[in-house]
Amino acid sequence: MTGPPGPLVLVPGIGCGTTQFRRLRPGLAGRDVLALDLPGHRGAPPVPRVSLAAVAARIAEQVPPGSVLVGHSTGGVVGLLVAVRRPDLVSRLVVLDSNLPVTADALARKAARAAQVRSPRWREVLEESMRTAWGPREPGLREQVVAGILATPPEAVRGLWADVLDLDPRELLAALAVPALHVRSSRDVDLAALAALNPRVRGVDLRGLEPGHWPHLTEPAAVLRALHGFLGSPSLEG
Template structure:
């Protein structure tokens, strides 16, 4: 079995380094999003084109562990390529399921279209870091800001504009959502689809990158679930 690790917008595979050893002896495949690192861009940049590119690189029967936008793209991949994944893990992916939370996320999409969108991105990411290791947080934010804006901006807008509820309700693969900062109600999430489990790490102060700030807690939640 392969465990495919997909980072979020502006993020990189090295950020999974604290949890990757916990998936041994499985093969671990760390991927970049299109337009990130050495991975070629897609055109147009949409969740669908990103998901299709990932589907070309993820072996059949894999577990996909996606952080943030990597998780949202994984959800779209599961919908567009049924049968490809064995399981899906969503690390603090922005997938709200209550009407209020969905509306709030959609209202933020307008800010991505404004000229000062990069400042909004920086403020959003920095405020999402959490209480652990602020120097590491600055390194992560710097990497996001250094990523090609043509790869970041349209994809961020697509994530904010997405209503994920139909995709979640239609999942046919066992899925685990690990919440650490995003407004995702675990009870409502589980009610959408019996194949979706949820773990809430929100009381750990982990911020939006729990695989970097509380890796042991992430592995405690994810690894036994994968072995069921």
């Protein structure tokens, strides 16, 4: 890659909206930033049949060539698909605590959660999962985030969430041809194993700060440091 990185494209997680990046915005002043809601979220047009592949294809339609794609959680998984399938669109990828395990035990735990999403009590599982993932910070903000997730149309959430949990990401991660950064704040992702799978992927571990699953809301300064360090690294030029 030569020259400065392209525009930043921000993609939120499942049930979430682009306003969740508001605490990052001041630190991104001077950059070209585009925030995209997932289909069926916050008024964004839905896809006819919800699937991870269909959602990634819809997002890809809106990503300018050469973008730095920054995705939180499911948004990061969507970003991975876009980066692998449309490398002309993505110059670099940043995933914020996305569920991208690469070890056998972590993949097994992910598969067990996928079975729960197909059960009749999937909305209870969703709420419990999101509350547990939040962490100890700002309980009032947690309630706002969880309420927004639960208010998102079920047809935009359930199939997409199930596909993300069903996904074994190792093949996609191994095929990734652009530099990537995984910012881990709560997920069970082995960053060393991830780097061994694909040396283009580096990791930053924020778990010591106890930010929970939404580090861009609870620890925006740490996320910005990781983001700027990644984008400014000379080793990624040329």
